[in-house]
Amino acid sequence: MxxxxxxxxxxxxxxxxxxxxxxxxxxxxxxxxxxxxxxxxxxxxxxxxxxxxxxxxxxxxxxxxxxxxxxxxTDRERVVLFPDRREVVVQHADQFTRAQLSQFAHLVDTNRSGGAIYEMREEDIWQAPYDSLEDLIATMRDVFGERSPHLEEWVTSQWERARKFRLYTHEDGYTVLAAESDDLMGNVARQKLDDDALRAPISDSESWVNEEKTAQVKRTLYDAGYPVRDERELDEGEDLDLELRLTLRDYQADWVQRFVEQGSGVFVGPPGSGKTVAAMGAMEAVGGETLILVPSRELASQWHDELILHTDLEESHIGEYHGGTKEIRPVTIATYRTAGMDRHRKLFDERRWGLIVYDEVHHVPADVYRRSADLQGKHRLGLTATPTRESDDEEEIFTLVGPPIGTDWSALFEAGFVQEPEVNIRLVPWGDDSEADEYVSAVGHGRRQAAADNSAKIDEIRFLLEEHPAAKALVFVEYLDQGEAISEALDVPFISGEMPHARREKLFDEFRRSERDALVVSRVGDEGIDLPDAELAIIASGLGGSRRQGAQRAGRTMRPVGDALLYVLATRGTEEEDFVRRQMRHLASKGIRVTESESEVGDVRESTLEDGDADSDTSGGSGTVD
The missing domain is CATH 1.10.10.10 (Winged helix-like DNA-binding domain superfamily/Winged helix DNA-binding domain)
Incomplete structure (x- = not known):
């Protein structure tokens, strides 16, 4: 100036x-x-x-x-770029900045004072949800407040690297792998892939691909640092006349358009953003018979009801295939486990599916579910809020199913379609010394369970419920004993996998209809259950730091109604603190602010104990004098 x-x-x-x-x-x-x-x-x-x-x-x-x-x-937002290391250090970043960073960088670590470290990896650029390199670089400049020629050169090289290979359909109907140059085909593809995958060369830069090995081709080249664009002209399968009875939101329509253009992909968006409805829009656009794969019977029933409600499909068009019923119809909803079993597999293979929908697609890399990815579907659509897996093999999702579509959560929050939750890690002291002693003497899993079962958490849950008397609340637990103890102490039903299916559904329906305002829920509530009006979620114990589960449980409060609150309880001074911070780190990477505080009930308890000890000492002293 x-x-x-x-x-x-x-x-x-x-x-x-x-x-x-x-x-x-x-x-x-x-x-x-x-x-x-x-x-x-x-x-x-x-x-x-x-x-x-x-x-x-x-x-x-x-x-x-x-x-x-x-x-x-002191609380001002700061963004510091280290271009040589491709790292970004932020302090007190606002919601918009965090959401922007989540589009092209990976959250590595956070601290209690509002700081975070992001890293830009190759795969972050490959999977960045931008239509053009110019749009990606414009966002980066907006976040950093400056240009970095060195970093932008690297980003450009990675963007171009992700476009070196493509699969397309030859005019004679077979699949071709095309490379940008002869050298790439000869020195990369033909060196990495055997004759069973690449059957014969067509030219120096093109090869005939074994149709059954397309997933292997994509995964092998991905591991070599070359994501493959899948531009095959896919068979629509048998026709399905379906009409959607509602109008898609603009971003949902954009998801569908991008999916149709690509032929495959994964809708990534927070719970409440309408991924299921967008998938119905994809079904309408494809117009082919559809197989919908889900992780649970509860989710199969939910899909059935949603299809009847939002499309013109009749009951006779929709079948369910799982442990409860086995019907194959133009639209069939099956569980991953059933579809992957040899004795059922032939039935699914015989049908010409125009579209396969993989709901909760983060299950696909697991061995038991992965087999379903080989089914003969021509269009593949995944749905998830949380592609992150603890095994760090989320790239499997995008090679087996398709690339991510629609990962910008910030726009959904700002448009009011999804309520951004207030997420607070609450550190709780021990209920009594004996519990603390048990934790110290335990090892491994026993130590984790001791911290999770801390009885002081019951007082904290009771306090939070009283603080939010009008909120419909879910209390999540990992351990059955803890769930039963909380249920008994608060006189609230405890829903676990041991509860009969019919009883579970009855309690969930009562919760949806506001006939019940609180439930204690085990892992069965993490996914596949529609609880749209839960304004308050309390995680009393988690899965040892599972990032996906943290996001799933937070998602139970991400709805476009009222204020959304999530409290994550951790016993102070234990390994559980680190576990819950890891759970919440994935949410922070999506642009959601996560705060941390001490238990208010714990402060009151400690103060009361101190006062009580003083009174006891005074009383004892007085008695001695008398």
């Missing part, structure tokens, strides 16, 4: 940040802004007249100036 410019408060904050302490002198401001010392002093005095800065005279030194609102300096 020049001497003719007026110093803004933002300019002052920048200068203070550059100095590295929350105050500065007029001379220091001069050096950081290119103002003369006299002009800098005049501007500071002007801001002082506006009561935006204050002055402190220091003996034998120039006066120091500091903002009257020091929190505005």
């Amino acid at each position: 020049t001497d003719d410019d007026e110093l803004s408060l933002s300019d002052l904050y920048d200068a203070i940040e550059s100095v590295g302490r929350p105050h500065l002198t007029a001379a220091e401001l001069s050096r950081k802004t290119d103002l003369t010392t006299e002009r800098a002093r005049e501007e500071l005095e002007r801001l002082a007249d506006l009561e935006e800065v204050a002055r402190q005279d220091v003996t034998s030194a120039d006066a120091v100036w500091y903002p009257t609102d020091l929190d505005a300096v």
Whole structure:
């Protein structure tokens, strides 16, 4: 800036940040802004007249100036880029910045003071949800506030690398792998893939692909650092006349359009964003008989009901195939486990499916579910809020099913389609010394269970429920004993996998109809169950730091109605603290703010114990004197 410019408060904050302490002198401001010392002093005095800065005279030194609102300096968003390491360090990032970063960077770590470290990996650029390289780089510049030629050169190279190979359908009907150059085909594809995958060369840059080995081709080249674009002209299968009875939201229509153009893909969006409805839009667009794969019978029933409600399909068009019933119809809903079994597999293979929908697609990499990915579907659509897997093999999802579509959660929050939850990690003290002693003496799984079963959590849950009396609440547990203890203490039903299916459905229906305002739920509530009006979720114990489960449970509160609250309880000073932070890290990587606090009930309990001990000592002393 020049001497003719007026110093803004933002300019002052920048200068203070550059100095590295929350105050500065007029001379220091001069050096950081290119103002003369006299002009800098005049501007500071002007801001002082506006009561935006204050002055402190220091003996034998120039006066120091500091903002009257020091929190505005200490809590100010900072984004620092280290282009050589491809790392981004952020402090106090707002929702929009975190959501932008989640589009092209991987969250590595966070701390309690609002800081986070992001890393830009090859796969983050390959899978960035942008239509063009220019759009991706524009977002990066917006986040960093500057251009980084070195980093942008690397991003460009990775963007282009993800477009070196493609699969397409030859005019004679067979599948071809095409490389951008002869060298890539000869030195990469033909070196990495055997004759069973690439049956014969067509030209120096093209090869005939064994149709049954397309998934292997894509995975092998992905591992070699070359994602493959799948541009095959896919068979629609038998016709299915389906009409959607509602209008898709703009972003849902965009998902469907991108899916139709690609022929495959995974809708990635928070619970409540309408992935199921968007999938019905894809069914309408494809117009072919559809197989829908789900992880549970509960989700199969839910899909059946949603199809009847939102499409013109009749009951006779929809079949379910699982342990409860076995019907194959133009639209068939089956569980992953059943579809992967040899004795049922032939029935699914005989049908020409125009579309296979993989709901909760993060299950696909698991061995028992993976077999379903080989079914003869021509279009493949995955649905998930949480592609992250603890085995770090989420790339399997995108090679077996398709690339991600629609991963920008921020836009959904801002448009009001999804309520951003308030997520708070609540640290709870031990209920009594004996429980703490049991934890210290335990090892491995026993130590984790001891921290999870901390009886003080029951008081904390009771306190949170009383703090939010109007909220419909879900309390999640990992251990059956803990669920039963909470259920008994709070007089709230406990739903677990041991409960008969009919009884579970009855309780869930009562919750949906607001006939019940609280439930204690085991792992059966993590996915596949529609609980749309849960404004409050309390995680009393989790799966040892599963990022996916943390996001699934948070998702139970992500709905476009009212305020959404998620409390994650962890016993203070135990390994459980690290577990729940890992659970929540995936949510933070999606742009959701996660805070941490001490248990208020715990403070009251400790204060009461101290007072009680004092009273006891006084009483005992008095008794002795008497």
